[in-house]
Each structure stands twice: as structure tokens, then as C-alpha cells.
Amino acid sequence: MARALVGGLLRRGWAAGRIRVADPSADARDHLRDSFHGIHVLDDNLAAATGAETWVLAVKPQQMKAVATSLAPLAQEAGPLVISIAAGIRSGDLHAWLGSAASVIRCMPNRPAVIGAGITAIHGGPGLGAGLRRRAADVLSAAGECVWVEDESLLDAVTAVSGSGPAYVARKLAIETVFGAARLARESGERPEVLRDQVTSPGGTTAAALGVLEGAGIRDTFARAVHAATLRSRQLAGGTGK
Ligand SMILES: NC(=O)c1ccc[n+]([C@@H]2O[C@H](COP(=O)([O-])OP(=O)(O)OC[C@H]3O[C@@H](n4cnc5c(N)ncnc54)[C@H](OP(=O)(O)O)[C@@H]3O)[C@@H](O)[C@H]2O)c1
Known part of the structure; x- marks a missing residue:
């Protein structure tokens, strides 16, 4: 760094x-x-x-x-x-x-x-x-x-999201997709759910994928991942981290 x-x-x-x-x-x-x-x-x-x-x-x-x-x-x-x-x-x-x-x-x-x-x-x-x-x-x-x-x-939450976040994505397609989506989110100024709806036709491919993600508890999984990184950040602050 x-x-x-x-x-x-x-x-x-x-x-x-x-x-x-x-x-x-x-x-x-x-x-x-x-x-x-x-x-x-x-x-x-x-x-x-x-x-x-x-x-x-x-x-x-x-x-x-x-x-x-x-x-x-x-x-x-x-x-x-x-x-x-x-x-x-x-x-x-x-x-x-x-x-x-x-x-x-x-x-x-x-x-x-x-x-x-x-x-x-x-x-x-x-x-x-x-x-x-x-x-x-x-x-x-x-x-x-x-x-x-x-x-x-x-800052613990920031650490969990922006610091640990890049570990979640690696390959070129994923990188370009996330980069493009992030730029769109920044430059359009639209809320994320509006951007999501813009690429989700009823009964379409994105809707099918979102259905699987929701069914698998994606929100809860991400929330728990961010929480785990937050707790780890606090442990490091308390001097108990190795
Ligand atoms: N990597 C990230 O994405 C990221 C993001 C946000 C914040 N950070 C923070 O940035 C800090 C560094 O992370 P990093 O990933 O860059 O780690 P790193 O690659 O291990 O860099 C730390 C550097 O400090 C050197 N060092 C060790 N002991 C030292 C001493 N007594 N005096 C001066 N230099 C010493 C290390 O040398 P040796 O290799 O010889 O030990 C190494 O070159 C961490 O506190 C981390 O929390 C990192």
C-alpha cells in the first residue's frame, strides 16, 4: 500500500x-x-x-x-x-x-x-x-x-466494504462488469435499485439470476461477510489480532 x-x-x-x-x-x-x-x-x-x-x-x-x-x-x-x-x-x-x-x-x-x-x-x-x-x-x-x-x-464498516471488497472479484469479466457498473452508479447518480430494475425485464435472464441469488440468501450472506470483516477490524484494534 x-x-x-x-x-x-x-x-x-x-x-x-x-x-x-x-x-x-x-x-x-x-x-x-x-x-x-x-x-x-x-x-x-x-x-x-x-x-x-x-x-x-x-x-x-x-x-x-x-x-x-x-x-x-x-x-x-x-x-x-x-x-x-x-x-x-x-x-x-x-x-x-x-x-x-x-x-x-x-x-x-x-x-x-x-x-x-x-x-x-x-x-x-x-x-x-x-x-x-x-x-x-x-x-x-x-x-x-x-x-x-x-x-x-x-471506518470499520469502510474497511469491510471498500478495503476487503476487491478480494471478492477477480477475473476480467467480473472486473469489467463491476467497474462499468460502479462508473454507471457514480456517473448516473441513480439509486442502485433503479439501475438494477433497468436491466431486469420481467421473466428475463436477469430476473432468473436474481431469483437464484435471493433464494440463496445473498443479502444475508453479504451482510454477514461485511459484519465478519467489521468484527475482525475491531479485534485488531483491541490488540487481540494475530
Ligand atoms: N493491502 C490493502 O489493500 C490495504 C488496504 C487498506 C489499508 N491497508 C493497511 O495498510 C497497511 C499495510 O498493508 P500492506 O498490505 O501494504 O502490507 P505489507 O505489504 O506487508 O506492507 C507493510 C510494509 O511494512 C514493512 N515493515 C514491517 N515492519 C516495519 C517496521 N518496523 N518499520 C518500517 N516498515 C516495516 C514491511 O516489510 P517486511 O515485508 O520486510 O515485513 C512491508 O514492506 C496495513 O496496516 C493495512 O491494514 C492495506
Whole structure:
């Protein structure tokens, strides 16, 4: 996901020299250098963060506490804007780990970010000023569209739908169908049920397929899938995830 953001920033015209990335793995660092010429690639988070006014923490949720606490002394001194993309990790925890001087943004991008076609939900606390919000959106637009979510608990549902969603579809036909349907939904502004009715003739093929889906409990299945991902996101936040 960090690679997606770096790629997106470069595509949007950011100077490579402004971007510093740290990764503990030598292979990952070589790969970063080969993919993105001119960015600074380091093996030490502290070195990467020193002097930077915006930090993006893009490690796995299980690694976040260790990474954030190791950066806390610098955060206390520098007061950066810290953006976490980790699923399930609460702003309150990030604040506790980083210290009060850091401004914290929590967000949830999704996989299509790799082609700049993602959608990122962003949450910032009430004390976060317009300038910091603009700065966060400026960075995260590298992944695609951004939407602000005022209620942090909604991010668990966002994680379940837009973060885990791309795993449900894979093959070309499915991808193109979903892409086309999504564009139609966005560009037409119509409600989903109106769009569904437009392709459903009474007694026709779509009606037959919908009958099977409804009979198999598709709504309930999707609701349970979203619920399971929501619960998992909460478990990760509670530190019980592995
Ligand atoms: N993938 C998605 O679609 C998606 C969507 C939304 C949000 N997210 C969030 O994005 C975050 C990253 O997910 P990902 O899929 O990009 O995982 P990932 O591919 O494993 O990326 C995490 C990177 O962090 C590196 N790392 C590990 N420990 C580190 C440390 N102490 N300091 C600095 N870097 C360290 C890892 O290196 P090693 O490989 O050497 O361990 C790896 O390169 C997660 O918190 C996830 O919840 C992901």
C-alpha cells in the first residue's frame, strides 16, 4: 500500500526527492529504488521521519504499536502530521503511542490505489485544522478519491466494504462488469435499485439470476461477510489480532 501511495504521488508530479521511505527488508528497499528513481530509501524509520512534517505509517496493524512508540520521542519534538493507513488501529491508540504533540489522521485506502483508482475514507479528530486536513488529503489523493468520515467507528464498516471488497472479484469479466457498473452508479447518480430494475425485464435472464441469488440468501450472506470483516477490524484494534 505504501508503494501505491509513492507511485501515486510521483504520478501526480511530486518531486521524488521530497519522498523518504523506510523498510527493514533489504529486498524491499532494492525493489523501491528500482521502481521509483530519486526517492530516498532508508532502513531506519527515525532517519526517514527526521525533518519530515508529514509521516505516513503503512505497516501491518500488528506492527503499529512498536513502530509508533519508537517514533514517539521525535514526534514529541517535531509535532508532525501522522497519517495511519492501518486497518482497525484507533486514533486514540495512535495518540497514546505517539504522544500529544503529533496530529493524527486515520484513513482506510483500498487496493485499487495501486492504479490511482482507490477510494480512501479519512478521519481526523475535531481539533484538526483545515491546513492539516488539506495536507492529508493532498497526500492521500495519490491513491484516488478521498472522503472524510467524521465518526471514527464508521471506518470499520469502510474497511469491510471498500478495503476487503476487491478480494471478492477477480477475473476480467467480473472486473469489467463491476467497474462499468460502479462508473454507471457514480456517473448516473441513480439509486442502485433503479439501475438494477433497468436491466431486469420481467421473466428475463436477469430476473432468473436474481431469483437464484435471493433464494440463496445473498443479502444475508453479504451482510454477514461485511459484519465478519467489521468484527475482525475491531479485534485488531483491541490488540487481540494475530
Ligand atoms: N493491502 C490493502 O489493500 C490495504 C488496504 C487498506 C489499508 N491497508 C493497511 O495498510 C497497511 C499495510 O498493508 P500492506 O498490505 O501494504 O502490507 P505489507 O505489504 O506487508 O506492507 C507493510 C510494509 O511494512 C514493512 N515493515 C514491517 N515492519 C516495519 C517496521 N518496523 N518499520 C518500517 N516498515 C516495516 C514491511 O516489510 P517486511 O515485508 O520486510 O515485513 C512491508 O514492506 C496495513 O496496516 C493495512 O491494514 C492495506
